[in-house]
Amino acid sequence: MFLTDLWYFGACSQQLEPGALLPIELLGQPVLVGRGFDGVAFAMRDICPHRGILLSGGRLVEKNGETQVECPYHGWRFGTDGQCAFIPSLTDEQAAHTELSKISNQRFHVREQQGLIWIYQGKNQPADDPISLDLVGNAAPKLITSTVFDCHVDHAVIGLMDPAHIAFIHRQWWWRTEKSVHEKAKKFGPVPNGFSMLPHIPSSNSFLYRLLGAKPETEIRFQLPGIRVEYIRIGEKYVVGFTAVTPMNAKQTKITIVAFWDHPIVSLFPKWLIRKALDVFVGQDRDAVNAQQKGLAYQPNLMLIHDADVQAKWYFALKKAWETSQKTGTVFVNPVPTKTLKWRS
Template identity: 50%
Template structure:
């Protein structure tokens, strides 16, 4: 199935150039890969991201790393092998050993040892490399920098996002779910403000009768845009539980990261939504919450239940959407409810162009006030 025909809101001349790029994933950018707690020291974890097989590992010293999960010798997944450290490593650094013929690789991807070699067989072992991906572990999240597949050595020119005010803390709760769609439909589905009263209808959140007109101010922000700080809708009972008069700021940044900050007096609650493409037809959504309110801890099981239900409603809708998309229809984006989706397309377009042309990214979003009913 060809997703490229689902590029929205662009004129036909834009389509040709854009569809080509939109068919691919955004490159040279940080993607959320997995939860830090999911990676134990000495263990290897296989995960496909952007259609590429990766193996994540953690050394005894606690450092996370990522390599392409294909042995350059004869293609066996390195994730089926093991990490060698200390005496077992015999070269003082952690090594990943392939289970087939025991080739060993450093965490920077250079081959360190080929067991079958005898003296006189001159193979420049360290010139054999498996692709290594830059990795950062920030506040309980492991981010991986996905550069163009054709370029071997890359140095990231920016850092993954941080939740201000939470230092090294990991999230208080987290849920992950797979949507059966291309990343664009997941991102657009999550940022779309008009589906709330229909998809998330529930006594504790929204009802169809609660629809009313909204007007929100937006401004460009780092790698995206933000709904500037405001008092949340009065029709959200969930906010009332927090007590006091909350204010919220919602920022979206490429490639598919949404950070919602709610402040109530001196307390903060931050929601981090990460949309990660697994392959063309699978997208993983990871929703994490960080908070400073100790009393919220007792609500964890309830919060988890509602979070699963809420995400499940979004997933069921985009999965249902696939039934229509199968027939390759033309789609529409309307003002103002779908303007954020248009911005997402423009941001992607500009990001790809800046990467291709090797120039700085210029945020195409201008300050605007959007109005819609939801």
């Protein structure tokens, strides 16, 4: 159902103060993301091993300098590694005979970099190398927004990467108009775990690109499991849009957009206006994908046709190659070629 042995986007750093708990749903499981009093983020299954209540209803406590999650029901405590540390109902004698080390909650590996918190999903240990995501140094996110699509992650991913819907779903004066549709040719190539629409001068049919001034250069990358990053470089300045497409369960997918920039023209706009524009934009995708579910409920045969749908084909090929490498224990071989795709949009 979902790809494993991968890092999934969990939350943004700024959503989690020290001592805070954040419940999320990831790959059909409730996950508790927290930040210890020492500032270190952690994640564990959000289900108490005792009697199954959600741990996120509890609180974080500090004991001998260590952060512990306290269950709201009977007060069992767990270290941030998921290990049971305390059962309040035990008498001294019972406690002496109870091996707390045999009681633990499933914990997940967490990495935090560039203002983003990543949660590892998989049976194998994650590799030591950093998550290959070339954002913008250590710049903090300037803006975050999110929404939920009522669909399986595959439809959210291919719905966001598909170029042919733009002139229909996103028809608005500041982005695309009916008349602005023209033939395009874009060169693509493989990147770690995905593919890139290689750096190019973007189409002149967007008012927003024109606003950024002299010759912006754009690159759009997609990486498994569902990460899209759009880089716009204007001389020394940049605007970067990071989108995480994260499966909550088989029928809901969370879309989180995080923007980074140091471009003075973008800074002139109030953030609420930029967020509003992003919400309108991604809301149009959400409405389309949600409407699509009504047709998909009848399990029609679907088509992927010509170059406009090749990115979707690559996504499925990447998934298949990933699953094959997991099953056979072999090295992942990226199936994406270097290729120019042509379409009208």
